[in-house]
Amino acid sequence: MLAGGAAGRLGGADKPALSVGGRTLLDRVLGACADAGDTVVVGPRRPTARAVRWAREQPPGGGPLAALAAGLRHTAAATTLVLSADLPFLRAETVRSLLAEVVRGGSGVEGVLLADPGGRDQPLVAAYRTEPLRRELALLATEYGSLSGLPLRLLTAELSLGRLPHPDASFDCDTWEDVAAARARIRDDGRVLDEWITAAKAELGIDLDVDTTALLDLARDAAHGVARPAAPLTTFLVGYAAAQRGGGPEAVAELTRKAVGLARRWAEEAEGPGGTAPAGRSGAAPGEAAGGQGQQPGDKAEESE
Template sequence: MTDYDAVVLAGGAARRLGGADKPGLSVGGRTLLDRVLGACADAGDTVVVGPRRPTARPVRWAREQPPGGGPLAALAAGLKGTEAALTLVLSADLPFLRADTVRALLAALADAGEGTDGVLLADPDGRDQPLVAAYRGEALRRELALLAAEHGSLAGLPLRLLTAELALGRLPHPTASFDCDTWEDVATARARIRDDGGVLEEWINAAKAELGIELDVDTAALLDLARDAAHGVARPAAPLTTFLVGYAAALRGGGEEAVAAATREAVALARRWADEAADGGKAAAEGPHAPEESE
């Protein structure tokens, strides 16, 4: 994994949302800001530029000068708290951004070589998304300093003045750059999160964040266990068995292997139970321990 720092821009007036605290809006049980922070959880340093808010993981805070001075002023403020060669720059309203997309951006920039200053996400219409991008920190600092010297201040300057001076690559993605600028966007995001195709993953991620769990869970194995327990024993056995697996894993010290081992043992038990039920007691009567007839 490429080392990087992250700068998340969480300011702005959110005028199209009536001045609501956009990064604090909930989508799928988590705030938009926490969803973005989850996607870049392995950053070395994460600086959030904007008013302080509760967050699910620790971050560093910064404010642009003057407050509300726009994206370039906010980016400059955030960069002061970073040192890594690569900087991930994100807006705080990206409900569908995932860690794998972040890794893909960073990998594309690392593979592009020193002649490329950054890699931007491109939306389905081919539009550049400079606030869903990985940059070389040195290039950002250089161009921001030149713009500040030329205009006297970065406040109010459009982001395109920065990106026009950088050598940039593009990474297409169908959903990761979807942002929530209006209440209609928020409603769309909330509906998509609950779509049957991804609702289970969304719920698990939200539950892990709420409970402070970083463990990667083998959901397929646990679902198989729940199915075996429900079908082979009784329907209420499914949630109770998965609870007992988690409890047993915790007693063994936690971690992925503890969960996997407890799951395997419970699956074996559920299958034995089901096999006995299928035999209808016949195996017990005719098994290897039944007495042999005398000659």
């Protein structure tokens, strides 16, 4: 996963650390690829919800190809999932579909890219066979003397690639408007409860498939038909997590504080700093390439796995 870059259109903010739906963008992407045998994050070290291996391109800020090469040095897997760290709507099922398409394509397919609704390739939301990646990166390094600053299209143009269309998984947060749109979408399009439960489980350190319909029916019956969905479900998760730790008032108190902290962060997103685009940060700086780091339009040069 590539989690570096200057985030020029965000005024230099630490983009992977921005919160969407109570979780950082980086943690959201890490959650989508939790089944990976080994996870390498290329970029500055940051707190993460699960353990990862860190790597850094040299020099720092050398762009996506340099970052990708740095990450590949830490994996021996036959297939490499390459993801940017600013994908709020990426889901595990999409990741599994990318990997399955690589297998289905056989030896004639060296990778599968996600295609956005406009049909544009997303080379940093993709699964690649590792050896072709190593081969082409080595050839580019020899040809240009360095991978630093080179655009992703130089790599993808040399690979035999399949495409997997998806309506929203490639949505990325390059600007403050993108961040605000992602936060609003999570709250307003019917996914808010699922998003909250996922965030709460991650915060509490539990992995549990919650039958929300049954629990909400029970809550409505107990409350004589008055439903406050997030409250009973969150309380249930706190109790479950406390039981996993052996129970007791200390466990309940600690986990309740965590859930309260998550709820406060959730609420602050709509009102606190970064909730709307700060003045002067709504567009690209003069002369800045889209996404920074010298990539071409349609490329993403900041983040992958």
